[in-house]
Amino acid sequence: MDxxxxxxxxxxxxxxxxxxxDVTSRLLLGTAQYPSPAILAEAIRASGTEIVTVSLRRESGxxxxxxxxxxxxxxxxxxVLPNTAGCRTVKEAVTTAEMARELFGTPWVKLxxxxxxxxxxxxVFGLVEAARILSxxxxxxxxYTTEDLVVAExxxxxxxxxxxxxxxxxxxxxxxNNPYGxxxxxxxxxxxxxxxxxxVGLPSHAAAAMELGYDAVLLNTAVAKxxxxxxxxxxxxAAIAAGREAVIADPMEVRDMAAPSTPVMGRxxxxx
Amino acid sequence: xxxxxxxxxxxxxxxxxxxxxxxxxxxxxxxATALNGDMVRAARRGATPLAEGDRxxxxxxxxxx
Numbered sequence: 001m002d003x004x005x006x007x008x009x010x011x012x013x014x015x016x017x018x019x020x021x022d023v024t025s026r027l028l029l030g031t032a033q034y035p036s037p038a039i040l041a042e043a044i045r046a047s048g049t050e051i052v053t054v055s056l057r058r059e060s061g062x063x064x065x066x067x068x069x070x071x072x073x074x075x076x077x078x079x080v081l082p083n084t085a086g087c088r089t090v091k092e093a094v095t096t097a098e099m100a101r102e103l104f105g106t107p108w109v110k111l112x113x114x115x116x117x118x119x120x121x122x123x124v125f126g127l128v129e130a131a132r133i134l135s136x137x138x139x140x141x142x143x144y145t146t147e148d149l150v151v152a153e154x155x156x157x158x159x160x161x162x163x164x165x166x167x168x169x170x171x172x173x174x175x176x177n178n179p180y181g182x183x184x185x186x187x188x189x190x191x192x193x194x195x196x197x198x199x200v201g202l203p204s205h206a207a208a209a210m211e212l213g214y215d216a217v218l219l220n221t222a223v224a225k226x227x228x229x230x231x232x233x234x235x236x237x238a239a240i241a242a243g244r245e246a247v248i249a250d251p252m253e254v255r256d257m258a259a260p261s262t263p264v265m266g267r268x269x270x271x272x
Numbered sequence: 273x274x275x276x277x278x279x280x281x282x283x284x285x286x287x288x289x290x291x292x293x294x295x296x297x298x299x300x301x302x303x304a305t306a307l308n309g310d311m312v313r314a315a316r317r318g319a320t321p322l323a324e325g326d327r328x329x330x331x332x333x334x335x336x337x
Binding site for chain 2: 030031032033034040053054055056057058059060064065066067069070073082083085091095098099100102103104170171220221
């Protein structure tokens with residue numbers, strides 16, 4: 001595509017489509033670990049996000065914390081993407097997804113099947129199996145996966161129309177551990193919405209993901225655990241928009257040798 | 273009757289899952305339920321009997337990433 005076509009056809013305001021639903025914001029935000037519900041609400045507003053992730057946990061009879069949390073999310077008017085965080089087996093993940101669908105009234109599910117404690121690395125074998133079961137049952141699955149292309153192919157065959165490879169282990173803030181792998185994934189799946197999910201620590205990491213041509217970034221801890229989560233939410237929104245704009249602008253080629261940017265013609269001859 | 277609710281031992285007089293939720297003052301709460309590891313839809317709770325030793329999970333919306 002030449003530069004003029006780029007400019008004519010693409011814009012940062014273009015929506016990304018997840019299972020037929022258009023969203024303009026390319027930031028998906030987690031709702032955990034904020035200093036207070038008020039700061040969570042303010043960070044969501046500041047981020048401009050249209051999709052937040054939520055979870056399911058045991059409700060205690062006395063506190064009923066879940067009820068007030070749900071009221072807060074509903075008042076914000078954002079779409080919810082329920083997760084199966086912490087699930088370690090296919091059965092656990094599938095049952096949790098079913099319960100989330102009833103509770104939140106959405107077929108969307110961020111499917112996590114965790115395989116390893118230190119890295120919270122997905123169990124990709126369980127993930128593919130759970131994705132197949134849930135897709136068949138009418139769910140619209142957002143799988144939390146690795147950058148492995150074979151696994152990604154199997155997820156697509158299982159019915160996934162979105163892929164969410166990790167940047168780095170959940171909550172680590174390390175950024176993009178394997179930019180080469182993420183770039184390969186982008187090249188292999190040009191028509192599938194790709195979201196970097198997990199491990200993003202800084203706005204520059206999110207911008208880098210967008211510069212690789214990713215459609216969106218999902219993060220939580222980087223905003224929630226910042227000294228000023230609301231300000232950090234704004235910083236991420238700006239970085240993601242910048243990365244998206246950069247892709248549309250079609251970056252220059254990287255080269256090994258210097259090339260003068262100032263014209264050489266007309267240079268004065270000074271000195272002895 | 274002794275059952276397990278959200279991982280904790282509990283004593284209940286309720287005969288059904290719906291009765292248990294009422295006992296726990298969660299009849300109108302936004303929760304999803306499971307009995308012995310399988311989901312029980314809201315509409316089925318009244319027709320779902322409880323038995324000694326049953327494991328009940330009562331889950332609510334919560335913060336997540």
